[in-house]
Amino acid sequence: MTTERSLRVGEGLLGGGVLALGIFIAVETSRFEVGPSHAAVGPRLFPFLIAAGLIVVGLAVLWQGVYGHIAHEGGFELDWLAVAFVSGGLIAQMLLLELLGWIIATTILFIAVARAFGSRRLLLDAAIGLALTGLAYIVFTAGLGLNLPAGIIGDMIAPAESATPH
Amino acid sequence: METLAALGHGFTVALTPINLFWSLLGVTVGTAIGVLPGIGPALTVALLLPVTNNLEPTSAFIMFAGIYYGAMYGGSTTSILLNTPGESGSIVTAIDGNMMARKGRGAQALATAAIGSFVAGTIATLALTFVAPAMVKLALLFGPAEYFALMVLALTTVTAVLGDSLSRGLASLLFGLALGLVGIDLQTGQARFTLGIPELLDGIDTVVVAVGLFAVGETLFNAARFRFEKEEFYALKGSMWMSREDWARSWKPWLRGTAFGFPIGALPAGGSEIPTFLSYLAEKRLSKNPAEFGQGAIEAVAGPEAANNAAAAGTLAPLLSLGLPTSATAAIMLAAFQQYGLQPGPLLFESNPDLVWGMIASLYIGNVLLLVLNLPMAGIWVKLLKVPRPWLYGGILTFATLGAYTLNNNVVDLVVLWVIGLIGFGMRVLDVPVAPAVVGLILGPLAEQQFRRALSISQGDPSVFFTHPISAAILITALLLVLVPLFIRRRQRHADLPASTPAESA
Numbered sequence: 001m002t003t004e005r006s007l008r009v010g011e012g013l014l015g016g017g018v019l020a021l022g023i024f025i026a027v028e029t030s031r032f033e034v035g036p037s038h039a040a041v042g043p044r045l046f047p048f049l050i051a052a053g054l055i056v057v058g059l060a061v062l063w064q065g066v067y068g069h070i071a072h073e074g075g076f077e078l079d080w081l082a083v084a085f086v087s088g089g090l091i092a093q094m095l096l097l098e099l100l101g102w103i104i105a106t107t108i109l110f111i112a113v114a115r116a117f118g119s120r121r122l123l124l125d126a127a128i129g130l131a132l133t134g135l136a137y138i139v140f141t142a143g144l145g146l147n148l149p150a151g152i153i154g155d156m157i158a159p160a161e162s163a164t165p166h
Numbered sequence: 167m168e169t170l171a172a173l174g175h176g177f178t179v180a181l182t183p184i185n186l187f188w189s190l191l192g193v194t195v196g197t198a199i200g201v202l203p204g205i206g207p208a209l210t211v212a213l214l215l216p217v218t219n220n221l222e223p224t225s226a227f228i229m230f231a232g233i234y235y236g237a238m239y240g241g242s243t244t245s246i247l248l249n250t251p252g253e254s255g256s257i258v259t260a261i262d263g264n265m266m267a268r269k270g271r272g273a274q275a276l277a278t279a280a281i282g283s284f285v286a287g288t289i290a291t292l293a294l295t296f297v298a299p300a301m302v303k304l305a306l307l308f309g310p311a312e313y314f315a316l317m318v319l320a321l322t323t324v325t326a327v328l329g330d331s332l333s334r335g336l337a338s339l340l341f342g343l344a345l346g347l348v349g350i351d352l353q354t355g356q357a358r359f360t361l362g363i364p365e366l367l368d369g370i371d372t373v374v375v376a377v378g379l380f381a382v383g384e385t386l387f388n389a390a391r392f393r394f395e396k397e398e399f400y401a402l403k404g405s406m407w408m409s410r411e412d413w414a415r416s417w418k419p420w421l422r423g424t425a426f427g428f429p430i431g432a433l434p435a436g437g438s439e440i441p442t443f444l445s446y447l448a449e450k451r452l453s454k455n456p457a458e459f460g461q462g463a464i465e466a467v468a469g470p471e472a473a474n475n476a477a478a479a480g481t482l483a484p485l486l487s488l489g490l491p492t493s494a495t496a497a498i499m500l501a502a503f504q505q506y507g508l509q510p511g512p513l514l515f516e517s518n519p520d521l522v523w524g525m526i527a528s529l530y531i532g533n534v535l536l537l538v539l540n541l542p543m544a545g546i547w548v549k550l551l552k553v554p555r556p557w558l559y560g561g562i563l564t565f566a567t568l569g570a571y572t573l574n575n576n577v578v579d580l581v582v583l584w585v586i587g588l589i590g591f592g593m594r595v596l597d598v599p600v601a602p603a604v605v606g607l608i609l610g611p612l613a614e615q616q617f618r619r620a621l622s623i624s625q626g627d628p629s630v631f632f633t634h635p636i637s638a639a640i641l642i643t644a645l646l647l648v649l650v651p652l653f654i655r656r657r658q659r660h661a662d663l664p665a666s667t668p669a670e671s672a
Contacts (some may be wrong), residue, residue, distance in 0.1 A: 007595070008208060014337065014598070020178060021344060022340075040353060045617075046347065053340045054344065057337050060333040060335050070597075080390065085389070087584065090563070093579060097577055108561040113385065113560040116558035117555045118555075118556065125557070129200065131273070136565070146572045147575050148568070148572065
């Protein structure tokens with residue numbers, strides 16, 4: 001159970017993040033080198049406005065997190081392990097994509113997401129994942145000319161040609 | 167009249183076999199994603215953007231429009247049969263629709279939703295046919311100052327009208343605007359916020375942000391909540407047909423729902439949720455048996471379902487004639503126009519009448535196709551709902567990562583996707599609306615351009631926004647639309663009425 005206090009901390013982090021983003025933008029913008037001809041309406045005006053807005057809103061959200069109403073007062077049930085599974089799957093895919101090819105990397109993602117949603121049938125999930133990713137691979141590379149890293153399985157299905165994507 | 171002639175020409179475009187195919191594909195996909203939880207029209211169009219690069223723009227937009235309409239039809243199926251709405255426009259449908267399903271009247275609920283959607287969709291498309299050219303004539307009076315004011319109106323209303331908290335909506339909006347700043351400033355060539363990373367010179371891709379917020383963020387959130395939310399499924403049983411009484415009680419709500427949906431969808435006031443709430447309240451006030459509301463009154467399904475379809479048509483009016491998106495899906499369609507190098511507005515009607523009128527004509531066809539898809543074929547969609555959630559979300563992320571990666575064949579995009587997904591997850595947990603960020607990302611750079619153009623024409627005089635009467639009127643309206651709900655909400659909190667927090671999916 002994610003408690004109200006954690007949620008308020010989260011809201012505080014949100015406010016703090018927004019505030020920090022505003023300050024960052026303001027600082028970065030003041031460091032732009034601007035030519036003399038664009039005094040009032042140059043590339044710095046909008047960023048400054050947005051930064052000002054972010055700072056004000058960041059403070060407002062911070063205040064709300066500490067003193068005001070937040071969503072789900074009384075805590076909110078969140079399964080953080082599930083979140084970890086999905087994140088883990090995405091990270092695994094990122095790292096393994098160009099190494100093992102799209103089909104295998106995305107199947108790993110598929111299995112991880114299925115596990116996040118409570119599925120315990122590893123082999124079945126792997127089979128469905130392979131079928132789906134394999135099908136998508138064929139349709140999107142052969143059918144639509146997109147470029148996905150072939151990897152081991154890709155080379156078995158469609159040996160890599162030196163075709164240039166458009 | 168020249169409008170009818172133009173529409174007739176549009177039909178010749180829409181009725182070609184290839185465009186009929188795209189229309190059918192669009193409405194079928196649209197219905198499917200409307201039915202499925204976790205995925206909505208905005209996300210789908212975003213995912214299709216890289217894929218449709220090689221398509222004829224006319225065909226692509228016929229498909230996108232079909233998806234948009236289809237999702238409004240399909241969303242009612244999930245609302246009625248499952249206790250979770252498929253689209254934000256179907257939240258209200260779930261109230262009485264689900265009750266009807268529990269009482270064994272699910273088929274009638276689906277029927278009134280489908281037929282009402284057809285009636286509303288057709289009437290609203292007719293309205294679109296005439297309103298869009300009229301708005302174009304209005305738009306010819308607009309200069310940069312007026313366009314800027316309109317964009318401010320769109321941005322403020324998307325932010326202020328949805329959700330409970332103005333500050334959270336603004337946080338979302340400003341975050342989107344900030345993301346939009348990244349890249350090369352077009353007017354001076356100055357690189358902004360690229361942090362020395364060359365990939366960022368082109369800006370942060372809309373598709374990655376939209377897919378990250380909608381697909382990854384939603385999946386993370388639904389994964390986190392999955393163990394705690396029970397999905398109850400009510401199978402269709404009994405007679406499929408609506409009784410005479412059902413018809414008699416449905417037809418006026420259909421018409422009233424359309425009347426609510428189209429104008430509000432066309433105004434920069436936040437899409438399909440508000441007309442559905444208004445329709446529900448209106449039907450309750452006008453009903454002969456208001457006590458039945460909440461227990462399965464058919465009017466409470468008929469009206470709101472008509473309203474959300476009419477609102478979808480309404481959204482297309484300012485999008486096509488002014489280039490102004492009034493919902494997240496419309497914002498993504500605007501990005502699609504940009505991808506083809508097209509600028510919606512009066513120029514588009516002049517230079518690409520085939521595309522505009524072909525798209526509008528295809529909506530009439532689409533409505534008919536959707537009626538057939540949703541009424542007799544409802545059973546098929548019901549089966550679709552039974553896809554096990556682990557595989558459904560696995561599939562969603564498969565396509566999400568495919569879409570993000572194939573933009574630039576760069577793993578960096580997947581990293582950005584994940585980070586934005588985490589942000590989207592955080593936003594959902596903290597009840598920060600997601601739509602303002604997407605609209606801000608897309609509209610922000612455009613608004614800035616118009617702002618600076620207006621100022622350079624007026625030689626740096628900022629009062630130009632208020633000395634032009636149209637611009638001033640629009641900005642004042644924007645201010646009122648922000649302040650008035652604030653006052654109403656303050657009074658609601660004191661009167662202890664239930665406030666509504668719509669979930670984002672459109």
